Amino acid sequence: MTELVPRREGRKRNAATTSERIRRTALELFSTQGYEATGIRELADRVGMTTASLYHYVGTKAELLTDIMRDAQARLLAAAQGALAGIDDPAARIVRLVHIHVLAHAIFQLEARTVDTELRVLDPSALQEILDARDEYEQLWREAIVRGCDDGVFTVPDASTARLAIMTMSTGVAHWYKPNRGASPAELAVNFSDLALALLRATDAAGRTVDTAALALGDPAELIPLLGIAPPASTADAAR
Amino acid sequence: MTELVPRREGRKRNAATTSERIRRTALELFSTQGYEATGIRELADRVGMTTASLYHYVGTKAELLTDIMRDAQARLLAAAQGALAGIDDPAARIVRLVHIHVLAHAIFQLEARTVDTELRVLDPSALQEILDARDEYEQLWREAIVRGCDDGVFTVPDASTARLAIMTMSTGVAHWYKPNRGASPAELAVNFSDLALALLRATDAAGRTVDTAALALGDPAELIPLLGIAPPASTADAAR
DNA sequence: CCTACCGATCGGTAGG
């Protein structure tokens, strides 16, 4: 509560902080109870306001959900594009995609669960927006797998099913991963890229089995900055 | 509408049929809109009743959901136990588990989606019941994978992560599989068991890569009867 | 004219 620095733009700063607190709290409620089961009164109570005050900062409950989902999807797409920059080899591209996907789903678990679970409550135009970003993201996976199959470095019964399998198993991280116990997100990312390469029966030009280490792409933890700032702790509110 | 046979137990038959129609309609609404977003008035309208009449057949909305989820989970467990009967080899056991899992999630898609999505709305005792059945089911997978790793026929970074990956990717079938287009459930099952064996880097005693065909377990379609009767078509109501 | 809210209540609908 102590003010360490004078705040010249105090009003604006507080407005932003309050909006962020509302959004963070909404995310926590939506991702644990579900959007429909979360009342605006419950949200307002948790933030310590009346609903009338809440509506000073927020358009509607639906907008809150839409913003959360859109931002999460946009962040994933942008991070994936960043993680692929300068990488050409299909096996390396898949590894990078798995790494950024697992990192995003381990670090932004609540956002990922919400995107996964609440698509059906979106209105048609908001849904279209999210699905467009998702399609663009999936296209990155599709291309890498098809090219790997064409080059003969991947061998799968069906490229489309293999892609769905890898994406689905990696998305699962958001549902069962427990931070602060067991593997770090980066370790999990390597574990999963090894599983993905195995599933794809990835081999090098000489026909030898390929794993993540063989591709020498570095620690996936280096990709974390691509995801933007870390999710704020629930009640973090540092002066400045 | 024509009666082909006299019905001596007309009342009972109709009562059963109405309950089934309500349950089937509830399943369709829950699995597409979500439990919270489905109103009892909406359910009653779809079945062609008032809400009051609906409550003649049904305890509560929550009970309807609980029954659907419990039955689906019980069916999956029983089918898996049946599919494993007389199978000892870990690779063969995993293949059988993947087959029955994919079949169940392709054929009983709506039930599977509901179990997947609506766990959080269950009350503690109903939740415990479902989780107990799920734990017993997962234990079958755990044992097969651990034994395969011990025997040296599977090679994975981490047995627990590999199990979650395979189960999650197979469960995904319930969310994207379209019946009546592309592969049959049995074909999909073989596709997935090949992916699972690849992911586990399964080999035989001689160190050669193993696929589903090599295990000669027969067509997974033969396992379908283990799942019990097929889901009724939405409006099926045969005389007798 | 602004911001950051308040107490009270709106019209409708929820499950039962």
Added chain:
DNA sequence: CCTACCGATCGGTAGG
């Protein structure tokens, strides 16, 4: 299976 309702709570907004 219906009409007629209940206690409570829903998302959202009024004036100040």
